Amino acid sequence: MSVATLRQILLITDGCSNHGEDPSMVASLAHEEGITVNVIGILDQGSMSQEGEREVEQIALAGGGISQVVYTKQLAQTVQMVTRQAMTQTLQGVVNKELQGILGEQSEWEDLPPDQRGEVLEVVDDLGESVQLELFILVDTSASMKTKLQSVQEALRDLSISLQSREGGNLFTLSGFPGKRKEIDQLLNWTPKLDSLTNVFRKMTPSGVTPTGPALKAALNQMTKRKQRRQLLSESSGGEDVEEASS
Amino acid sequence: MKRQAPELIPGTKLTGKWHGQTYRVIKKLGQGATGTVFLVESERGPLALKIGHENPSITSEVNVLQRFSKVQDVKLGPSLIETDDLKIGDESFAFYTMEYIRGAPFFSHINKYGKEWGSIFIVQLLGDLDRLHQASWVFGDLKPDNLLITSSPPRVRWFDVGGTTLMGRSIKEYTEFFDRGYWGLGDRKAEPSYDLFSVAMVMINIAYPHRFEKGQAEGLEILTERIEAHTWLRPYRKVLRTALLGRYTDAQLMKKDMMEIISETDSKKRFSSSTKNRMKQGKQFKKTEGKRGNVWDAMLAASFIILASVLYWVGQLM
Structure with missing residues (x-):
């Protein structure tokens, strides 16, 4: 099985997009590229607008990922759970395909008798521990998010703890949207650790619009470009291959 | 994603798809992150049945339980x-x-019986953890909710082992209050110190039943x-600090230190017969400890002697 690297976009937002293309359309595109899109809707109190909640759900559904709407207090635990579960889900998808190759189109691992399922899941768990993860974190920094950014910062630090406890390597990048001149502003370049986040959101200028679609598109472009570049490099020299040899 | 395990009403009869066993639901026992546990009646008598929200998580738990049974001498x-x-x-x-x-x-x-029992259960728990660690497993989501106390003699038992990790x-799977990552005191690698x-x-x-949050400090x-x-x-x-800093690499060492303190504090109390002191302290710390009658205090003091012998036997059995 070739699942050397899992690629995810994690979108954290508190409301509905109100500018640019439909974000779930972009998420479908990402899914086609083999990138999973997870979405977390975040609240201080009360509840999210029905429209907002629906959008959060739709983006994740289109992006082959997981969505969750939570209060700032539960954010840390949710962010790590969603990320891990989405990894497992993707790996299960890969394993299911392999199984269909062996057992025929109709079969999924859930059609196996319970005793054999365990062995399949064991493989998925193993992969989840050792696989390389590339995670593009995209944070809504529009005006209403201002009070929530402290919790976001903490949740990301917490996520880093969880992911670094795995054997496989991680690479993170963090961007905020809307950017000053572009769709998104990079706040942190690709890095294996997320511990230097203090004041990372300070550079952002709060804005009234929430162009979720265009922001997702910019993130997707960066990820696909990165992949192409890596493929080129590894074809010519075998150089910048991020795969970590984990025994 | 948010599929919920079905609510099984008492009296419901259900039959498994693969093995064809029939179970009759007696009552709901509890609800966890991964599913709901019911008490059921079966051919073999009463059993606990756990039905999951998501099938993969149930399969993982079964994996754990299966491996568990292999080390379960x-x-x-x-x-x-x-x-x-x-x-x-x-x-399905x-x-x-x-x-x-x-x-x-x-x-x-x-x-019902006092915090002093807490120390005994902790000692028992450390003995069990030591055996688990020897078998290359880490419990993971350790918290009072995942523990049970069986009676005569009182003994702590593990109730939900779903978080057990190689x-x-x-x-x-973890609960923030009990997770060292949450407190900024380590990572989430499965190792004994976790x-x-x-x-x-x-x-x-045990001291703060309502728990508390980390705040800004x-x-x-x-x-x-x-x-x-x-x-x-x-x-x-001292024991707590060592454990919080991840400096115990072995449950046996922590257990030994716990036992020493328990026997020291216990004998001190008996020798100075400081029931009055204890009552004073009780008043002083009413805010943190909550209200407790003097009768209750006296009863507790009396139970120390019994506890001392229980401890002795715990030590002998471990």
């Missing part, structure tokens, strides 16, 4: 009986049955403050 968790699926309409819900352990929730025992892997941190937090939870600072502010915790400050 001494009983650590409930033993697995059977795994099967329940079909409801188009949907994975479930498994396990031995039904009749016991009281951890806190109901402590509330050593060296990463912990996926569990021993949680044991220290279980003790802190450093994790260690807050925890140290809380330990110093509580009469029951203070004697254990």
